[in-house]
Amino acid sequence: MRATHRFFRTAAMTFDADTASVFQEDSVAHLTALINDNSDWIWEVDAAGRYTYCSARVTKLLGHTPDDMIGRTPFDFMPPAEAERVAQVFGAIAGAARPFAGLVNRNLHADGHVVVLETSGVPIFDAHGTLRGYRGIDRDISAVGERYLQLESVYATAPVALGTVDREGRFMLANQAMAGLFGEDAAGLQGRALAQLFTQGGQRMTQDFLLAEAGHPLPHHEFAWDGRWFFAEARPLADAVGRVIGLSVAWTDITRRKHAEQQLTAANQQLERYAQQDYLTGLYNRRYLDDRLAREIARALRNRQPLSLCMADVDFFKPYNDTQGHIAGDECLRAVASALAQGAVRPGDVVSRYGGEEFVVVLCGTDAEGALVVAERLRAAVAALQLPHAGSPFSHVTASVGVVTCQPGPRTAGGEAAPCTVPDLLRAADQALYAAKHQGRNRVAQQVLA
Structure with a gap:
């Protein structure tokens, strides 16, 4: 009887071990299939921006195998001007070691046509808290991405200073004209508090939030700053339930107009003096x-x-x-x-x-x-x-x-x-x-x- 029990216990242990091994192999295979068959390309880069892992989806998106990608950077697969633009944006992100989402970029397929991807990622740190790289996904948005990039280019290069601030008064988005006013690039301005950069602007922003919450229109105004004059307009940004979550602001440089007005005023005053x-x-x-x-x-x-x-x-x-x-x-x-x-x-x-x-x-x-x-x-x-x-x-x-x-x-x-x-x-x-x-x-x- 004891021998029989030992047999069954041994058999059960052997069965459990075999089952666990099979289950583990199935799980890895299942996870690999999930990653490779996903509609998004999953990747990982080291601190230097070199790919250390790429899912098989990259082949369908860019026409390159994962092995082709390993050791190279994302910028190696972009047109030169686009690589310079995205490198500047990603450099600011990596410098702050912060997560990012919705970074739209153009890439070259192996056959030469342009693929527009939307990239998101999170930083990876070692046990000492040192940045080890990034892990993230790329999604093909070519159907709408080119139009998006065109609009983004219009926004980025508009001569009017444009920006978006959140409820804490931090820049969520800014174009080159806005960033240039503060001696920054557009990426470097993100996350910066307007009130710390420009006290008068921060005070006005607080007033605009109060008006927006009360449902009142936001009045435009003119202000002088750093030797120049600006015409400022703001519009509230609301979420799906109507809560004010930020402000979209536009500052137009009217220095020339102001100087012309001042000259006209002085001329009219001179004419008035002549008339008297x-x-x-x-x-x-x-x-x-x-x-x-x-x-x-x-x-x-x-x-x-x-x-x-x-x-x-x-x-x-x-x-x-x-x-x-x-x-x-x-x-x-x-x-x-x-x-x-x-x-x-x-x-x-x-x-x-x-x-x-x-x-x-x-x-x-x-x-x-x-x-x-x-x-x-x-x-x-x-x-x-x-x-x-x-x-x-x-x-x-x-x-x-x-x-x-x-x-x-x-x-x-x-x-x-x-x-x-x-x-x-x-x-x-x-x-x-x-x-x-x-x-x-x-x-x-x-x-x-x-």
């Missing part, structure tokens, strides 16, 4: 005086503040012009204009050429007493020029000044408003000037509107 300026003296002209005086009268009435006007006229100017000539007459007017401008010392004072040899100075917030002081200073400033004038009893160029002051407010018991309009002030100033001339010239005469 007297061509001979550089002072404000009559047109500007009328407009400015109307605004100052309105402000004086609104604030119930006094407003004064000085009208100056060069004495005996016609004889000066007749004897010295028109060129000398122009020089005289320029000198008088400069003296009057220096005499009106407050920033708010307005000095203009009224016409011919007449000038008007608007003194905002100045009462009659203060205006009289300014008028005398203006008269003295002209006399101090000591410009010789043989046709004048003073032997040099002088000016007479008429002063008028308007004190806003009712002037009658019935509340009738004081006559404080542009014509009123100019007429009263002219009358005061006439009085100064009638009194002997080279003097100041005053009139008050109450």
